[in-house]
Amino acid sequence: MAGGTKRLPRAVREQQMLDAAVEVFSENGFHNTSMDAIAARAQISKPMLYLYYGSKDELFAACISREGQRFVEALTPAGDPGLTPRDQLRVALESFLGFVDAHRNSWMVLYRQAMSQQAFAGQVRSSRDRLIELTAHLLESSTRDPEPGTDFVIMAVALVGAGEAVADRIAGGEIDVEKAADLLENLAWRGLAGKKRTDQHG
């Protein structure tokens, strides 16, 4: 063996590759990332990438898949049936924003990446749609007397969209999770112009 590379079991190597791929993809985007760059980051030779993942597309898909799963897992606390719907929404908000905060490097850009990739958009949209459905459900449960024609799904779309926009600012370090969660919660229940629920300044 030429390189200083150690023999490792496939499962371990695969995760290392995925780690490297997520990093480089998120830094440079799908098209501006070469398999050579990923191989270099993972400290492995390129043919290994092809041996384990087959192609660049499949490797990227594997990244999306793993990160998407983690994302969904991060949101499970919000499913706690012991909480009121409103608190569930609060927890969902914090989980979502907390996830972005903790995984800015890996997830947020991947999310934006994959979303605008159209070969992979479908794959991401499914994670995202689950989030929207969850949100719609919580909104519906928390609304005391909904009007007959109310479309909770489109409301959820709006709220999740707002969440994504705010999440970008979190990833950019311009605002912290708590402040963002407060803002979005108030947005949902009272509108932007409404009074804040938690109210301490200075």
Added chain:
Amino acid sequence: MAGGTKRLPRAVREQQMLDAAVEVFSENGFHNTSMDAIAARAQISKPMLYLYYGSKDELFAACISREGQRFVEALTPAGDPGLTPRDQLRVALESFLGFVDAHRNSWMVLYRQAMSQQAFAGQVRSSRDRLIELTAHLLESSTRDPEPGTDFVIMAVALVGAGEAVADRIAGGEIDVEKAADLLENLAWRGLAGKKRTDQHG
């Protein structure tokens, strides 16, 4: 001359090229669009593209620039000082969503495209930031007694984010402009769960 191509003045040809480029870029994304494809769509030979625009990047930048300008222009009616801030916001919302509805093919994808291109993200973000500033300003003007610590910019970020998410659904034909504008207006002033302002069903 071999092709059936007619001699046209540069200014005219440039616009045709831009039209073609916007179409193809929005259909396939920046990286999945070849200069050959654009040339074919514009019914012109590839060297003309290079003669007038220099490179693929510059051509794309020219697209962003033209569409961005049109986008900003579409929003100017909202600046009418004869309107109340709240009506200005309503007009801005309708202008924005109306623009997306009318230019789904060209703009929305370009917007998403360029935004996630990082070589061009800055260029788009500037149009977008103008939109956010405008929105923040309108929110601030329409709020009767704002709390001292209120961050109108981040509110505007959330609202614009919601608008973009809803705009995607408009582009997808899942909802119409009026309904979306109603939703977003109510979102801004009353929250998702609040009663609709306009209130007719079935």
Added chain:
DNA sequence: CCCCCTCCTTACTCTAGAGTAAGGAGGGGG
């Protein structure tokens, strides 16, 4: 002890597609 499976590498091939070289024709101005 040796077989063979898995892990791993160096050193290629091949093509899409960005960008260019070289030259031709219309047509207005002198």
Added chain:
DNA sequence: CCCCCTCCTTACTCTAGAGTAAGGAGGGGG
């Protein structure tokens, strides 16, 4: 009438980077 500017084309070149061929070494199981 002819010069020359602008518009336009065919037919290339060149490279980044996806993907592959061929082979080598560790080490557990028989």
